[in-house]
Each structure stands twice: as C-alpha cells, then as structure tokens.
Amino acid sequence: MTGPHTAGGAPDDPGADDWRMFRGDGQARQVTFPEAPPWRRFAPEPGGSRAARPLPYLIGPAEADVVNAALLLRRPLLVTGHPGTGKSSLAHAVAHELSLGRVLSWPVNSRSTLQDALYRYDAIGRLRESGLIKERARAREADGSGGLSEPDIGSYVRLGPLGTALVPTGRPRVLLVDELDKGDVDLPNDLLAVFEEGEFEIPELARLPEEQDRVDVLTADPGDRVPVVRGRVRCSEFPVVVITSNGEREFPPAFLRRCVRLEIAEPDKARLRDIVQAHLTDVSGDDIDELLRVFLDRRASGELATDQLLNAVFLRKGGVDLPAGGLLDAVLHRLGGTV
Known part of the structure; x- marks a missing residue:
C-alpha cells in the first residue's frame, strides 16, 4: 500500500507510520490517498452514475x-x-x-x-410551469408572436x-x-x-x-x-x-x-477464507489465518459481519498493525447491543 506523500514527493514521516494520513497534530499537509478496497471503489460511468462492480459473490x-x-x-x-x-x-x-x-x-x-x-x-411543479407558460403566452399574444402550449x-x-x-x-x-x-x-x-x-x-x-x-x-x-x-x-x-x-x-x-x-447462514471458516481470497486475490495465508481465528472467536460471542473481516485483512495486507484492544476492536466491533 502506498503511503501518504508530501507535496514535494517525499514520504511524510516514513516507516511504521507511513499508512497514516491523518495525524491529529493540526498541521496541514498534502497526501496521496492509497487505492481503496475493491468493495469501496466508486468509479463513475460516462453518464455520471455509479458503475456496476461485479465483485465475487460466493454462494452454496x-x-x-x-x-x-x-x-x-x-x-x-x-x-x-x-x-x-x-x-x-x-x-x-x-x-x-x-x-x-x-x-x-x-x-x-x-x-x-x-x-x-x-x-x-409533481403536480405542484406542473402547476407552477403552467402558470409561467400562461404569462409568457399572454406576453407573446400582446406583441403578436402567438401562444404557447401547455x-x-x-x-x-x-x-x-x-x-x-x-x-x-x-x-x-x-x-x-x-x-x-x-x-x-x-x-x-x-x-x-x-x-x-x-x-x-x-x-x-x-x-x-x-x-x-x-x-x-x-x-x-x-x-x-x-x-x-x-x-x-x-x-x-x-x-x-x-x-x-x-x-x-x-x-x-x-x-x-x-x-x-x-x-443465508453465517459463513463457516472455509467459506470465509474463500470470500477473503476472492476479494483480495494477492493476500497471504498468514494475513488471513490469525485474523480469521480472532474473527470467529469474537463472532461466537457477538454479531459480526463478513465485511468486517475483509476490512481487517485489507488493513493488515497494507502493513497496518492491528493490536487487540486497540484498532482491531474498532474494526471487529460487535454489531448487536448498545454502542
């Protein structure tokens, strides 16, 4: 994953922190956003609407x-x-x-x-437009230009x-x-x-x-x-x-x-692995195994969604450390109950 860069092209504080774009220090900087996860890309079509994204969908x-x-x-x-x-x-x-x-x-x-x-x-819009057309029609009739249609x-x-x-x-x-x-x-x-x-x-x-x-x-x-x-x-x-x-x-x-x-049942371990590898084709087994184990342990005691696992693996793949009790809790947070 390409880290943020300053306007001059040099990495801004390179090393372990190169994935951090926002520092919370009040200093303005120019950064280059890394490529988004495949499921969060919004490339526009020529007509301006959001392009279809044929992402893998695995079903039994x-x-x-x-x-x-x-x-x-x-x-x-x-x-x-x-x-x-x-x-x-x-x-x-x-x-x-x-x-x-x-x-x-x-x-x-x-x-x-x-x-x-x-x-x-839109009855109000049509009524408003009809009134404007009638005003224009009266003006045109006054100068001999003819009327206008409804x-x-x-x-x-x-x-x-x-x-x-x-x-x-x-x-x-x-x-x-x-x-x-x-x-x-x-x-x-x-x-x-x-x-x-x-x-x-x-x-x-x-x-x-x-x-x-x-x-x-x-x-x-x-x-x-x-x-x-x-x-x-x-x-x-x-x-x-x-x-x-x-x-x-x-x-x-x-x-x-x-x-x-x-x-649709919650996917088991094998299906989850297939889903991750289908969405992130170049991810390593080590990146998956540890996070998959943590995900399944947490899902057993509370509701989690598959895309939360994808988010965690994508971050780990980009070199982001996910310590338990810190950033990992923010990504793999329980969906049920109060926040």
Missing part, C-alpha cells in the same frame, strides 16, 4: 437452487439472515451473472409507501424503482427491496396486488382525454423515458425481485405464501 449450491426456483416461478425471493451476510449483494450478483443491467433499488424505511415505489407525480404531463411523472421494474421489456429487470421489515406494518400487504397482477395504474394519466392516450414518462433510470398507454403499466416479464429482511418482525402469511424464502 443449495442456496443457488433456491434462487433458481424463484427465477423459474417468477416469484419474489425473500432473503433473510444476519446483517453483513450478503443479502443485498445477492441482487447485484444475479443481475451481473444473468446480464440483466443495473439493479433497481428501493431502500425501505418507516416512511416508505407503495406509491413512492410505483411513481411520483407543459407535457409526462415530464412531471417519474416511475419509482418498482414502477420501472414493471415496464414491459424483453428481459426482466432486477429489483432490490432492501430491509422490508423496516417499513410500515401494512406495506407487505400493499405489495400483494402488484406482485400478483404485475401491473398498476397511474390515475393522473388514465383521466387524460382520448387524444392523450399515450404519454412518455420518466423512469428511475437517469435520462430514460418510456411510453405509458391509458395510464397503465403492465410487465411482460415479471421482474427478478429480491426482498431482504433482518428478521426484525414477521410478515403476514398471505405475503409469505407468494415468496420463495432463502435463509
């Missing part, structure tokens, strides 16, 4: 069969397990392996509603992640519904009709006159527009829906009946 044959069952049945996959076991990453792995494009993500919180996931209509309603309707996933396409999109158990207690039931029918209506478009039966609306994909006919969006292929839950509460039986359920 039994778990892969459950994923395939959900794909064949066109049913949502409900993924449960402890934090840090790779539930959300599974959606990206499926999209990458099946070449299904960018994952549409819906992070659920206590304020999330089905309406937000389907579409949003604003296109499609510019004020944007499909959400779920709405975009239901747009008819040749191949299904991947939709990640992240941490559904953090949403309102009625949200799973609200999703039932959409998951069963594979369609929804946009009333603001359905009420338009007959000559406006087709409207191009915005989607959750930057710069993209799709046609909506008579205000109805209906999928041609049911999307690949991956729903994650940390098990904070139970879901209604009617919702569970419509899902294929996958429980």
Whole structure:
C-alpha cells in the first residue's frame, strides 16, 4: 500500500507510520490517498452514475437452487439472515451473472409507501410551469408572436424503482427491496396486488382525454423515458425481485405464501477464507489465518459481519498493525447491543 506523500514527493514521516494520513497534530499537509478496497471503489460511468462492480459473490449450491426456483416461478425471493451476510449483494450478483443491467433499488424505511415505489407525480411543479407558460403566452399574444402550449404531463411523472421494474421489456429487470421489515406494518400487504397482477395504474394519466392516450414518462433510470398507454403499466416479464429482511418482525402469511424464502447462514471458516481470497486475490495465508481465528472467536460471542473481516485483512495486507484492544476492536466491533 502506498503511503501518504508530501507535496514535494517525499514520504511524510516514513516507516511504521507511513499508512497514516491523518495525524491529529493540526498541521496541514498534502497526501496521496492509497487505492481503496475493491468493495469501496466508486468509479463513475460516462453518464455520471455509479458503475456496476461485479465483485465475487460466493454462494452454496443449495442456496443457488433456491434462487433458481424463484427465477423459474417468477416469484419474489425473500432473503433473510444476519446483517453483513450478503443479502443485498445477492441482487447485484444475479443481475451481473444473468446480464440483466443495473439493479433497481428501493431502500425501505418507516416512511416508505407503495406509491413512492410505483411513481411520483409533481403536480405542484406542473402547476407552477403552467402558470409561467400562461404569462409568457399572454406576453407573446400582446406583441403578436402567438401562444404557447401547455407543459407535457409526462415530464412531471417519474416511475419509482418498482414502477420501472414493471415496464414491459424483453428481459426482466432486477429489483432490490432492501430491509422490508423496516417499513410500515401494512406495506407487505400493499405489495400483494402488484406482485400478483404485475401491473398498476397511474390515475393522473388514465383521466387524460382520448387524444392523450399515450404519454412518455420518466423512469428511475437517469435520462430514460418510456411510453405509458391509458395510464397503465403492465410487465411482460415479471421482474427478478429480491426482498431482504433482518428478521426484525414477521410478515403476514398471505405475503409469505407468494415468496420463495432463502435463509443465508453465517459463513463457516472455509467459506470465509474463500470470500477473503476472492476479494483480495494477492493476500497471504498468514494475513488471513490469525485474523480469521480472532474473527470467529469474537463472532461466537457477538454479531459480526463478513465485511468486517475483509476490512481487517485489507488493513493488515497494507502493513497496518492491528493490536487487540486497540484498532482491531474498532474494526471487529460487535454489531448487536448498545454502542
């Protein structure tokens, strides 16, 4: 790992401390940031959005069969397990392996509603723009320039992640519904009709006159527009829906009946070693063995996530000392309980 350097190019206090960029001494200095861990790189795509990062995702044959069952049945996959076991990453792995494009993500919180996931209509923005156009039109009529047309309603309707996933396409999109158990207690039931029918209506478009039966609306994909006919969006292929839950509460039986359920267990020693070597290909066995033993000992008495082990190995690989009771505790800290 390349350490920080001063503006003149010489190492700033080289030696055992060369990995430290921040010193806490109040002195300003120019430093060169070392390369980030592979799972924390955010290279932009030409369009400005975050590039897809096809990182390795290791899953056992039994778990892969459950994923395939959900794909064949066109049913949502409900993924449960402890934090840090790779539930959300599974959606990206499926999209990458099946070449299904960018994952549409819906992070659920206590304020999330089905309406937000389907579409949003900016009525205030359209009303404001309509008023401005009318003012300009009156001015143009006064000087003989002619009138102006009303604003296109499609510019004020944007499909959400779920709405975009239901747009008819040749191949299904991947939709990640992240941490559904953090949403309102009625949200799973609200999703039932959409998951069963594979369609929804946009009333603001359905009420338009007959000559406006087709409207191009915005989607959750930057710069993209799709046609909506008579205000109805209906999928041609049911999307690949991956729903994650940390098990904070139970879901209604009617919702569970419509899902294929996958429980991701905490990886054992052999799987953890494979995960580390897949993400950090040039890491030595000595760097892994000691930290793996410490990680497993600590996980036995408290909740830890796999990426915490990756963080520790990455630091050790870069020459960072991880003394027990110091920096190691900051990296391998227990996730459950109070902080």
